[in-house]
Amino acid sequence: MTPPPRTVRAAGCVLWRRxxxxxxxxxxxxxxxxxDWSLPKGKLKRGxxxxxxxxxxxxxxxxxxxxxxxxxxxxxxEAKGRPKEVAYWAAEATGGTFRPNAxxxxxLWLPPRAARARLxxxxxxxxVPALLAALGVE
Numbered sequence: 001m002t003p004p005p006r007t008v009r010a011a012g013c014v015l016w017r018r019x020x021x022x023x024x025x026x027x028x029x030x031x032x033x034x035x036d037w038s039l040p041k042g043k044l045k046r047g048x049x050x051x052x053x054x055x056x057x058x059x060x061x062x063x064x065x066x067x068x069x070x071x072x073x074x075x076x077x078e079a080k081g082r083p084k085e086v087a088y089w090a091a092e093a094t095g096g097t098f099r100p101n102a103x104x105x106x107x108l109w110l111p112p113r114a115a116r117a118r119l120x121x122x123x124x125x126x127x128v129p130a131l132l133a134a135l136g137v138e
Contacts, residue, residue, distance in 0.1 A: 008084040011054035012041025013091035014131040015066055017109065024137065026115035026128060027093065029061050030106040036120035037108070039127060041086050050087040058091060062107055063098040066091035070134035075123050088127055090134045 015027040028037045042057035044050065051068060058066055069090040076085050098107050110118060116128040132138060 005082040008079065008082050009044045009050075010041055010084060010086040011044060011050040011057065011088070012039050012086055013054050013058045013066060013068065013089050014039055014072060014127050015058055015062060015064060015091050015093055016131060016135075017093040019111065023111060024135070025109040026112055026131065027062055027064070028108045028110065028115055028118055029104045030108070031103060032105045033103070034120075037118050038120065039088070039124050040104075041088070051089065054087065054089055055091070059096070060101075061104045062093075062096070064093045064096040066093050072127055072130045072134060075127070077123050088130075090131050 016024045017027070019025045027040065029040050030037055040058045040061040042053070042060070044053040055066065055068065058064060069092065072088040072090055074085060074087050076083065078084065100106065108118065112128050112132055116125050119125050
């Protein structure tokens with residue numbers, strides 16, 4: 001009898017910033033390998049904590065430093081035939097510059113409603129209202 005596949009553990013952030021005209025904007029990343037719009041996230045390295053992995057992935061994928069805030073819901077789904085679990089945090093961008101790379105070729109900063117509509121996967125969309133609730137904004 002074959003044991004069930006091990007769960008892939010990953011972490012990421014719903015990265016946000018204060019918009020110039022008021023309100024907030026959410027950062028989405030475009031992954032050319034999948035041609036999708038997603039939130040910055042990635043697999044944890046051996047021995048890495050979820051929060052450390054989330055912050056590392058944000059920096060690698062967006063070039064942005066950030067300050068983590070509230071823990072957001074964990075997203076669970078199947079990827080490449082294995083269960084995957086992604087822990088998320090709200091995180092405010094504090095600085096840095098995006099440079100296209102092999103994993104992420106574009107980023108978009110959008111108002112929450114537009115960000116939610118642009119996200120490719122339904123599993124990511126519920127994280128936007130979770131972010132707004134955590135920040136106490138609508």
